[in-house]
Amino acid sequence: MHNMSRRSFLKGSSLLAGMGAISLVGCGGGATPAADGGSAQAAPDAAGTIMLVNEGKLTCISNMYFPPFEFMDEKTGEPKGFDIDLSRELAKHMGLEANWTKESNMGFDTLVPTISAVDYSDGTAKGKADIAIAGMTITDKRKQEVDMSDPYLDSNQSLVLRKDSEETLESLNAEGKKIAVQDGTTGEEWARENLPVADASKGIVKLDDIINAMNGLNSTTYDAVITDLPVAKYQIETEKNYADLKVAEGIPTGEQYGIAVSKSNPALLAAINKALKEMVEDGTMKQLQITWFGSEV
Amino acid sequence: MRAAHSHRLGRLVIACVTALVALALLPSQAQALTTEKATARPNEDGGTGVIGGMPTRLTWEGFVEEGEAITSVTLTLPEGASFDNTTTKVTVLDDLTRIPNDATATPSGNTITVQLSDPAKEGYKLRLEIEGMAFPPEGGDVVVTGSYESAGKKKDLAPSKPIATIANTWLQQMVSFLDAQPWVQAWNQNQFLGMFMKPQLVLTSLFSLFPGWLVCLGIVVVAYPFAILLGLVFALMKISKFRVVRAIAVVYINVLRGTPLFLQIYIMFFGLPMMNINIDNNVLGVIVMAINSSAYLAEIFRAGIESIPTGQYEAAASLGMGRLLTMVNIILPQTVRRVIPTVTSDFIMAFKDTSLLSSVGVMELMMFSKNLTSVTGNMTPYVTAAIFYLIVTLPLIKVVSTIEKRMAQSERGGGPRPKAKGKESGAEADDAATRDEAKGAEPSMVEALSAPFKAGTGVFGGVADAR
Numbered sequence: 001m002h003n004m005s006r007r008s009f010l011k012g013s014s015l016l017a018g019m020g021a022i023s024l025v026g027c028g029g030g031a032t033p034a035a036d037g038g039s040a041q042a043a044p045d046a047a048g049t050i051m052l053v054n055e056g057k058l059t060c061i062s063n064m065y066f067p068p069f070e071f072m073d074e075k076t077g078e079p080k081g082f083d084i085d086l087s088r089e090l091a092k093h094m095g096l097e098a099n100w101t102k103e104s105n106m107g108f109d110t111l112v113p114t115i116s117a118v119d120y121s122d123g124t125a126k127g128k129a130d131i132a133i134a135g136m137t138i139t140d141k142r143k144q145e146v147d148m149s150d151p152y153l154d155s156n157q158s159l160v161l162r163k164d165s166e167e168t169l170e171s172l173n174a175e176g177k178k179i180a181v182q183d184g185t186t187g188e189e190w191a192r193e194n195l196p197v198a199d200a201s202k203g204i205v206k207l208d209d210i211i212n213a214m215n216g217l218n219s220t221t222y223d224a225v226i227t228d229l230p231v232a233k234y235q236i237e238t239e240k241n242y243a244d245l246k247v248a249e250g251i252p253t254g255e256q257y258g259i260a261v262s263k264s265n266p267a268l269l270a271a272i273n274k275a276l277k278e279m280v281e282d283g284t285m286k287q288l289q290i291t292w293f294g295s296e297v
Numbered sequence: 298m299r300a301a302h303s304h305r306l307g308r309l310v311i312a313c314v315t316a317l318v319a320l321a322l323l324p325s326q327a328q329a330l331t332t333e334k335a336t337a338r339p340n341e342d343g344g345t346g347v348i349g350g351m352p353t354r355l356t357w358e359g360f361v362e363e364g365e366a367i368t369s370v371t372l373t374l375p376e377g378a379s380f381d382n383t384t385t386k387v388t389v390l391d392d393l394t395r396i397p398n399d400a401t402a403t404p405s406g407n408t409i410t411v412q413l414s415d416p417a418k419e420g421y422k423l424r425l426e427i428e429g430m431a432f433p434p435e436g437g438d439v440v441v442t443g444s445y446e447s448a449g450k451k452k453d454l455a456p457s458k459p460i461a462t463i464a465n466t467w468l469q470q471m472v473s474f475l476d477a478q479p480w481v482q483a484w485n486q487n488q489f490l491g492m493f494m495k496p497q498l499v500l501t502s503l504f505s506l507f508p509g510w511l512v513c514l515g516i517v518v519v520a521y522p523f524a525i526l527l528g529l530v531f532a533l534m535k536i537s538k539f540r541v542v543r544a545i546a547v548v549y550i551n552v553l554r555g556t557p558l559f560l561q562i563y564i565m566f567f568g569l570p571m572m573n574i575n576i577d578n579n580v581l582g583v584i585v586m587a588i589n590s591s592a593y594l595a596e597i598f599r600a601g602i603e604s605i606p607t608g609q610y611e612a613a614a615s616l617g618m619g620r621l622l623t624m625v626n627i628i629l630p631q632t633v634r635r636v637i638p639t640v641t642s643d644f645i646m647a648f649k650d651t652s653l654l655s656s657v658g659v660m661e662l663m664m665f666s667k668n669l670t671s672v673t674g675n676m677t678p679y680v681t682a683a684i685f686y687l688i689v690t691l692p693l694i695k696v697v698s699t700i701e702k703r704m705a706q707s708e709r710g711g712g713p714r715p716k717a718k719g720k721e722s723g724a725e726a727d728d729a730a731t732r733d734e735a736k737g738a739e740p741s742m743v744e745a746l747s748a749p750f751k752a753g754t755g756v757f758g759g760v761a762d763a764r
Contacts, residue, residue, distance in 0.1 A: 109671030116674070117492060140384040140428035141354070145674045154395045180658070184671030192345065193336045193356065196461075199345045205658040206668055212567075212657070219570040229393070252422055254388035254395045 048267040051125040053118065057099035058091040061115075062134040063108035065209030068234040068292045069135035072105070079104065082292040083133045086152065089284050090259075093275035107208060108134060109184035112260055116145045120264040130268060131259050135228060137186045138258040147263050150273045151256030152285070157190050158229035160217060160236070161248040165224070169194070169249070172224055175201040180213035180222040182206070186255055187226045210235075214242060226251070230293065329365035333358040333422070335441040335457035337432065344505065349377075350434030350465040355427045357441060357457070365447045366416035367423065370454070372443040373408045377433030380404035388424040389417050396421065404430075408443070416448075436464035468504060472497045491675075498677035502669055506678065509665035510685040513651045516579065516661065520586040521644060527587065528594025533624075535599050546595065553592030559653050561589055566657040582654045582661075590647045597639045601632040638700045645690050645697075662686070 053059045062070045062083060070081040079100045091098035106114065111132040118127030137155065138148040161167055172179055173195040181188040183206040192199045205222060207213050213225045214235055225232070229250050236242045261269045279285045289296050339345045340353040347353060361367055374380075385402035388395065399414040402425075409427060417423050432439050438459035444451055475481045475497045485491035534546035553561070565585050569576065576584070605628050613623040655663035662682050669678035 107667075109667060112674050113492070113670070113676060117488065119488065140386060140426070142674075143384075156393045183667060188671075189338060193338050194334075196339075196345065199339070202660060206664070206671075207658055208656050215567050216570075216658075219567055220573070220575070221567070221570045250393045252390045252393050252424075254390045254424060256395070 048270070050267045050271055051120055051123065051265055052096075052268075053125045053127055053130050054099055056096060058087065058094065058096045058131065059099040059104075059129045060087050061104050061106050061111055061129040061132050063111065063209065064105040065211045066108075066135050066231055067238070069231065070133075077102075082153075082288060083135060085288055085291065086279075086285075087131070087133050089279055089288065090272065090275050093278050093284075094271050104129070108182060111136065112142055112145050115260045115262055118262050118264070120262065125265070127262075130265070131261055131272070133259045135231070135257055136260060137255040139186065139255075142260065145263075146260045147266070147269045148258035148260060149269060150276055151258050152276055153257045153289075155253075155255050155257055156229040157187055157226060157251035157253050157255075158232045159248045159251060160214070160225040160227065160232045160245055161223075162217065162220070163244050163246050165248075167224055167248070169251075173197045175203070177203045177224070178205055178222040179203055179224045179226060180205045180207055180216050181226050182210045182213060183208060185227070186253070187228065190251065190253065191226045214239075214245065218242060218245060224248075234293075329362050329447050329452060330367055330370070330423070330445045330454060331360045331362060332441070332455050332457045333360050335460060337460050337462070341463075347432065347460065347462045348465055348469055349432040349436045349462045351469055352429045352431055355425075355430050355441070355460075357425045357427075359423045359445075359454070361417050361419050361421045361423065363419050365419055367413065367445055367447050368416050369410060369412045369446040370423065370425070370443065371408055371410045371445070372425070372427075372441055372454075374430075374441060375433055375439060376407060377435065378407045378439070379431045380407065380409040380427060383409070383427050383429040385409065385411060386426040386428070387411055387413070388426075389413070390422040390424060391420065392422075402427070432460070432462045434465045436462045438462070468501060472501060475500065493676050493680050495675055495677045498669075498673060498675055499681055502666065502678040502681040505669060506662060506665045506681055506685055509660060509662035509682075510688075512579065512659070512661040513648065513685075514689065516582045516586055516651050516654070516659075517644070517648045520583045520590065521647065523583075523587040524590035524594055524647070525640075527591035529598055531591065531595035532598035532602065535595065536602060550592045550595050553589055554596065558585075558589050558650050559656070561585055562653055562657055578657070578659050582651070582659045585654075586647055586651065589650070590643060593643050593646075594640065597636050597643065598632065601636040601639075602628055604635060605631050635704075638697045638704070641693055641697045641700070645693050648689055649686060 062079070064070050064072050064079055066081075068081055069083045070079060072078065073080050084098075084100065087100070088098040111134055114128050115132045118125055118129070120126075132146075135155070136142070136148075138151055142148060159169060159172075167177075171177075174197055177195075177198045179191055179195060179198055181191050181204060188204070188206055191204050195204065198204055205213075205216075207216070210225070210227050210231060213222065213227065216222045217225045218241065229247070232247050236245050236247060259272055261272060276285075286296055335355065335357045337347045337356070338354040339347055340351050341348050355372075357372055359367075359370065381404055383402070383404050385400075385404075387398065387400035387402065389398045390396065396415075396417075398417075401412050403410045403412070404427075409430075411425055439462055440459050441454075441457040443454045445454055446452075481496050485495055531546045531549055534542050535550065537543050537546070562585050565581060566578075569581070609627055609631070610623060613627045618626070651659075651661055652663035654661055655667060658664070662685055666678040666682035670676060
């Protein structure tokens with residue numbers, strides 16, 4: 001089941017820059033077939049080319065219900081958030097422009113399949129987007145499907161309860177408890193793995209987005225929510241409706257967010273990692289963290 | 298009195314013994330590296346179990362006690378388990394803060410050794426996530442043991458709490474069989490086929506989606522009779538003589554038809570609990586579907602009733618029938634026949650619309666396939682779900698088209714028309730025709746329902762009746 005093989009051959013090394021691809025000399029990988037589930041790093045190739053879905057643009061996808069990382073502006077519907085700003089800075093550092101459209105908003109569970117489905121077989125990128133940036137934890141399982149960039153932020157899980165609730169992680173692992181999580185997230189994985197009794201009695205409710213989970217907790221439909229700590233904190237601090245909710249405890253998982261890139265586009269991955277490093281060095285990353293979290297994380 | 302006294306004495310003795318035992322145990326409990334937990338990710342498709350012999354992820358957490366500096370940890374599983382071809386994520390944490398550490402993991406058979414670049418100090422938490430490992434195929438409770446190295450000294454780890462695993466099922470064995478087939482591998486090499494029609498996933502998802510399909514069917518089958526009743530009530534209200542009654546029906550129908558079902562679901566599922574009305578998700582699903590469909594059905598019924606020619610009312614009146622009698626005995630039975638195709642179409646819509654309930658956590662077909670897709674990162678479960686939907690909708694679509702064909706035929710005046718013959722002959726035949734008519738006025742429900750399937754019955758509706 002895990003050894004999903006994917007066509008990952010690149011004819012790319014001799015690509016022309018004009019064919020919807022820009023050429024970045026010296027920071028790319030060429031035609032290296034990535035082995036099954038492998039970690040084979042593409043060898044640097046002088047003629048490594050970045051293949052992009054839209055020329056000159058870094059086209060992104062995300063799930064826009066994950067504040068403060070990505071959400072839509074209440075008035076304009078424009079995408080906003082830490083990840084959005086990060087992508088814009090990232091693109092700038094790569095000499096590109098971040099491309100966010102109305103179509104950039106997708107179900108979280110479809111992000112990885114969408115990125116891995118982009119077709120690079122004939123040397124051009126045919127697909128929906130170049131990268132998925134969505135507060136996505138780097139996991140070995142995701143790395144079997146797509147490449148993940150170097151981590152750009154540390155995170156943890158958290159247990160969110162109503163203020164009057166006495167539940168603990170132990171007491172939640174029982175029949176009849178309803179724990180809301182977002183579908184396809186590490187929070188869901190954590191809940192299923194650590195609350196098996198609740199899971200066996202269908203007590204772990206997987207929802208499309210975390211807003212639904214928080215609303216459901218608020219309205220007593222669910223007993224608890226398990227989600228990423230920064231998201232839970234931000235929601236409860238900024239959203240007036242959640243005045244009755246609390247972050248009961250942080251769950252140390254030490255996970256790290258990364259950007260998902262197709263396995264068939266090693267040049268893009270290398271360029272992103274380089275840009276991320278530059279952003280740490282020139283203080284852009286620090287600035288972004290201060291903007292969105294009030295302090296450096 | 299004496300008895301009570303000895304009880305107290307007994308309790309004292311027990312307390313003393315407990316304290317002694319606790320004291321004796323205390324030093325040995327103070328492990329330098331305490332096993333906090335060992336858990337495994339469920340790897341049963343659509344289920345919650347941990348299956349042996351199948352790849353999964355083991356998560357082990359240990360807490361570094363006082364005065365120790367852990368440099369390496371070795372985990373051991375029972376014979377038959379495998380750490381081969383695994384990738385390991387090592388996280389060192391100080392409460393919620395990540396401590397940078399470059400660790401290397403060396404798997405070998407049923408043991409794995411993790412070497413830390415910097416020793417983990419006291420108060421740190423060590424978290425190992427070993428992706429791709431497999432528990433023994435025979436299942437059972439698995440305890441993680443092992444050892445660790447602290448300041449050059451090697452010590453044993455306290456055994457973890459057991460992880461419950463289950464034996465490899467025949468379904469999983471089938472999957473392993475498919476995994477090994479060359480044609481399956483070739484098939485999956487094709488990006489499209491591998492992404493949408495992966496044979497292994499088709500097989501497993503057929504089984505794991507089945508309960509969701511039953512829930513879908515259950516919801517719509519239970520909801521629909523209520524929807525029909527409600528719809529009929531509102532249809533009759535809408536053609537009522539009283540303005541107020543009409544107004545109520547119009548508001549009900551227009552609001553429900555004019556807003557998306559999705560929105561109605563949200564209002565009901567998130568709104569009712571806020572008013573402290575807690576209803577089981579499935580029951581609430583039935584209620585939402587019934588209410589939504591009733592509005593559409595009301596319009597269908599109203600149109601059906603209004604399409605019955607005035608001649609029918611006049612004929613009934615000439616027989617001395619009252620308004621209610623006319624409606625129940627003459628108009629509604631004819632309406633039933635006319636609305637069957639549209640009602641069936643609406644049923645199909647309602648069945649498909651149950652998928653919207655997945656967004657609020659009802660464990661129906663769409664929900665199951667979404668979960669499976671997010672776990673596997675593959676679209677095949679959606680395709681399997683499509684098959685499940687089609688199993689229900691295709692026959693119904695066929696039914697609708699058959700009925701429509703029959704109706705069109707009888708509207709055109711095709712097929713045998715026994716009544717027409719009766720009108721040509723003399724007075725006696727006329728009498729017979731009247732009797733026929735009288736009998737026809739009270740058709741059973743079964744007749745009414747089956748009429749559309751019989752070729753050219755021509756009893757109800759149609760041009761012939763308009764005369």
